[in-house]
Amino acid sequence: MMMMKGELWSNLGSTMAAIMFTYAMFRQYFPPQLQDYIFRYSKKLSNLFYPYIHVTFDEYTGERMKKTEAFSAIQNYLSDKSSANAKRLKADVVQDSQSLVLSMDYNEEITDEFDGVKLWWSANRSSPKTQQFSFYPAADEKRFYVLKFHKRDREFVIGTYLKHVMKQGKAIAADNRQRKLYSNGAGQSFHGLRSSTTWTHVSFEHPATFDTLAMDEKRKKEIKKDLLKFSNAKDYYAKIGKAWKRGYLLYGPPGTGKSTMVAAMANFLNYDVYDLELTTVKNNVELRRLLIETSNKSIIVIEDIDCSLDLTGQREGKKKKRDDKSEEGTDPISSMSKTEERKESEVTLSGLLNFIDGIWSACGGERIIVFTTNHVEKLDPALIRRGRMDKHIEMSYCRFEAFKVLAKNYLDIDTHPLFGEIERLLGETDMTPADVAENLMLKSDDDEEDEACLKSLIEALKGAKEEARKKAEEEGKQSEETEKEQSVNENVGEEDAISSKEVKENGVIH
Ligand SMILES: Nc1ncnc2c1ncn2[C@@H]1O[C@H](COP(=O)(O)OP(=O)(O)OP(=O)(O)O)[C@@H](O)[C@H]1O
Numbered sequence: 148m149m150m151m152k153g154e155l156w157s158n159l160g161s162t163m164a165a166i167m168f169t170y171a172m173f174r175q176y177f178p179p180q181l182q183d184y185i186f187r188y189s190k191k192l193s194n195l196f197y198p199y200i201h202v203t204f205d206e207y208t209g210e211r212m213k214k215t216e217a218f219s220a221i222q223n224y225l226s227d228k229s230s231a232n233a234k235r236l237k238a239d240v241v242q243d244s245q246s247l248v249l250s251m252d253y254n255e256e257i258t259d260e261f262d263g264v265k266l267w268w269s270a271n272r273s274s275p276k277t278q279q280f281s282f283y284p285a286a287d288e289k290r291f292y293v294l295k296f297h298k299r300d301r302e303f304v305i306g307t308y309l310k311h312v313m314k315q316g317k318a319i320a321a322d323n324r325q326r327k328l329y330s331n332g333a334g335q336s337f338h339g340l341r342s343s344t345t346w347t348h349v350s351f352e353h354p355a356t357f358d359t360l361a362m363d364e365k366r367k368k369e370i371k372k373d374l375l376k377f378s379n380a381k382d383y384y385a386k387i388g389k390a391w392k393r394g395y396l397l398y399g400p401p402g403t404g405k406s407t408m409v410a411a412m413a414n415f416l417n418y419d420v421y422d423l424e425l426t427t428v429k430n431n432v433e434l435r436r437l438l439i440e441t442s443n444k445s446i447i448v449i450e451d452i453d454c455s456l457d458l459t460g461q462r463e464g465k466k467k468k469r470d471d472k473s474e475e476g477t478d479p480i481s482s483m484s485k486t487e488e489r490k491e492s493e494v495t496l497s498g499l500l501n502f503i504d505g506i507w508s509a510c511g512g513e514r515i516i517v518f519t520t521n522h523v524e525k526l527d528p529a530l531i532r533r534g535r536m537d538k539h540i541e542m543s544y545c546r547f548e549a550f551k552v553l554a555k556n557y558l559d560i561d562t563h564p565l566f567g568e569i570e571r572l573l574g575e576t577d578m579t580p581a582d583v584a585e586n587l588m589l590k591s592d593d594d595e596e597d598e599a600c601l602k603s604l605i606e607a608l609k610g611a612k613e614e615a616r617k618k619a620e621e622e623g624k625q626s627e628e629t630e631k632e633q634s635v636n637e638n639v640g641e642e643d644a645i646s647s648k649e650v651k652e653n654g655v656i657h
Pocket residue numbers: 359360361362399400401402403404405406407408521542579580581582584
């Protein structure tokens with residue numbers, strides 16, 4: 148046995164020596180052109196017998212070194228398969244440093260199978276010219292994926308498989324995407340000079356969904372259908388030549404769930420949310436800049452539109468008064484800024500409408516704009532006409548259907564003997580879902596607590612009903628008194644008219 152091992156080593160040694168000797172002879176006696184020629188043809192010859200095709204996908208492309216969409220999609224596509232198949236993995240932090248994603252390490256290969264066809268993916272990087280020890284990749288290091296498949300599958304891979312990889316990769320990216328809530332706050336201020344407003348963001352983690360939204364099931368279904376239809380209608384909007392945008396107007400009393408509805412919409416469509424606070428936007432120019440900066444797949448919300456926009460021209464007047472007051476005795480720098488601010492125009496209704504119809508329509512797509520208001524009657528019809536606000540949704544007081552959703556969310560119950568009384572009271576009393584929810588908040592884990600919550604809701608509903616009755620009574624009394632006063636005034640007016648007539652006729656002047 149020992150003898151056989153020794154023989155093997157000596158044979159290997161002599162073979163290596165023979166190869167090296169032949170290679171040295173070849174380099175020494177063959178001219179470089181001939182060497183090139185021989186290499187090229189030997190490669191062609193070997194290709195005849197090598198049945199595989201290799202496709203390379205670089206991470207960056209072009210002079211501006213833009214990250215390729217294909218690389219990102221492949222990275223996402225392979226992340227799932229890598230964690231199950233690859234032996235060596237590397238971990239990356241994604242989603243605003245909140246979760247780890249595993250992918251195959253460099254020089255690792257994994258096998259994929261699609262429709263019975265076998266393919267091999269490997270992750271690679273080119274060795275940098277400037278070698279130095281560092282945790283960070285060298286600037287000239289290039290990363291790329293290589294796909295290997297049999298040449299008989301060429302058509303299938305190019306026509307079907309790669310499309311599947313791209314689609315899957317993009318879908319995984321959309322699922323993993325950490326959505327953001329943007330808000331426009333004032334930028335840094337320098338010596339009291341306010342700089343322009345900018346978007347700042349935090350991750351969007353509102354838990355509201357259509358399942359937790361207290362609303363009639365039929366209306367929820369209708370809204371979800373409308374949203375889905377919009378998000379899948381890219382081709383339709385292109386065909387009819389309209390910008391891929393949709394406007395929603397949410398109106399109803401405070402606490403009926405307008406903000407909750409926006410969150411549910413964003414979670415349903417997987418969109419970012421831009422909370423646009425118009426009162427901090429200096430003028431139309433700034434508004435235009437902010438709107439242009441919004442990204443696709445987003446909901447732009449303007450809450451309480453009646454309070455934040457100069458719909459009646461009163462805002463300017465109020466602001467001027469405020470500025471005049473505060474300018475008295477202020478330092479020169481801050482008073483200069485206020486004078487400048489006043490010279491610039493405020494955000495106006497026409498400015499906003501122009502952006503909705505014009506600029507906003509011309510840049511990007513897949514955007515929803517939502518206006519919310521507690522006083523729909525105050526809004527200018529021009530702002531909410533169909534075409535601008537395509538869908539008007541009334542958020543109303545809590546009725547029994549909506550209550551059942553809240554009872555399920557808060558108490559995890561579908562039915563209870565007290566539901567009958569609650570249904571009757573909700574039909575007779577106006578209470579917002581926010582107030583109903585307040586009563587359903589559990590104070591302990593006690594099983595008895597469900598009943599206690601429902602009883603406290605019944606008491607609150609009875610109280611609200613009584614209050615509404617008293618209010619209606621008082622209002623009735625007041626209107627009676629006003630009517631009486633009016634009729635007295637009318638009588639006095641008539642008497643005065645008669646006496647002045649008499650005076651005229653009798654020609655007596657006192
Ligand atoms: N329809 C609803 N479904 C579920 N929860 C609701 C609903 N309406 C209100 N709530 C609860 O009440 C709270 C306040 O609701 P929300 O802020 O959405 O009301 P709003 O109509 O936007 O009020 P406002 O006009 O004052 O901004 C929410 O945090 C939510 O818990």
